[in-house]
């Protein structure tokens with residue numbers, strides 16, 4: 211058995227897929243989640259896939275005593291992957307203090323407790339949002355960090371700075387910061403996947419719900435952008451590929467003594483895909499038509515952003531491999547499993 215890892219937000223979308231990959235790589239996983247944006251049944255899905263039910267603590271990482279108790283009840287945790295955060299861009303504009311308190315207090319509590327708990331490293335879930343609208347694409351880790359366009363994006367920028375300042379102060383820990391592009395899809399088993407609460411804000415869950423007849427029609431938010439087909443371009447990364455990147459990062463951090471104390475990696479495929487191209491990919495992969503219309507642009511949307519993943523490929527030793535058509539099939543299988 212490899213090291214014991216704490217996954218905060220581990221019953222969430224990326225957290226649950228990462229827990230599966232960690233367990234299948236031989237790690238022992240403890241999850242803490244306040245279930246504010248997920249549910250306990252996700253643990254059943256993880257166990258059905260891996261045959262091992264992760265230890266689970268229902269709790270809020272903004273309460274330092276909850277975390278202190280967890281480290282006492284689950285001794286020997288060597289690494290943390292911190293997913294626990296509020297992540298709805300639009301909501302963050304209306305509830306900034308909730309986002310700053312939840313996302314920053316969580317991280318600060320974890321960092322403060324790591325030395326006394328003997329935790330060596332933390333993988334932080336960041337986002338390409340920190341780059342804002344890139345001047346050029348593809349975008350690598352040296353691209354300038356622009357003023358955040360939402361409190362959510364600002365919490366990611368501030369979190370990265372907190373980690374770097376804490377390590378620079380001499381804290382005996384390491385960190386790997388992973389800047390995700392657009393995670394999509396579901397586990398091929400259709401036993402875990404994305405569980406959007408209410409009306410999905412993100413493209414793929416709204417698309418699959420439309421294909422399932424739950425939503426009447428998908429609205430493409432604008433086709434008058436300066437892109438080949440006029441719709442926005444993103445770097446859509448399969449959630450299973452993304453999960454595997456966290457396992458690679460954890461192993462690099464814990465097993466490799468001579469890496470820098472803080473490393474940053476862009477996690478993307480390196481391919482830009484437009485909204486209309488993604489709809490086409492779904493339809494050809496599943497044979498299911500998606501009724502859509504062209505609507506107005508969405509406030510705050512970036513026109514185009516996709517990753518230069520060379521550093522992750524060559525330094526981290528990770529490459530996105532799942533073809534978009536397979537990701538679309540997995541997303542559709544999961545949606546059908548969820549039913550109407």
Ligand code: WQD
Nearest residue numbers: 297299337339411412413414416429430431442485508511
């Ligand atoms: C993708 C594209 C929309 C819905 C956000 C966060 C980012 C990360 C991922 C947390 C855009 C278009 C969408 C719809 C559409 N979240 N779209 N119709 O905005 O790139 O990224 O989610 O880490 O931080 O910013 O993702 O899926 O919302 O949108 O046309 O019903 O799909 O305009 O071009 P986004 P998204």
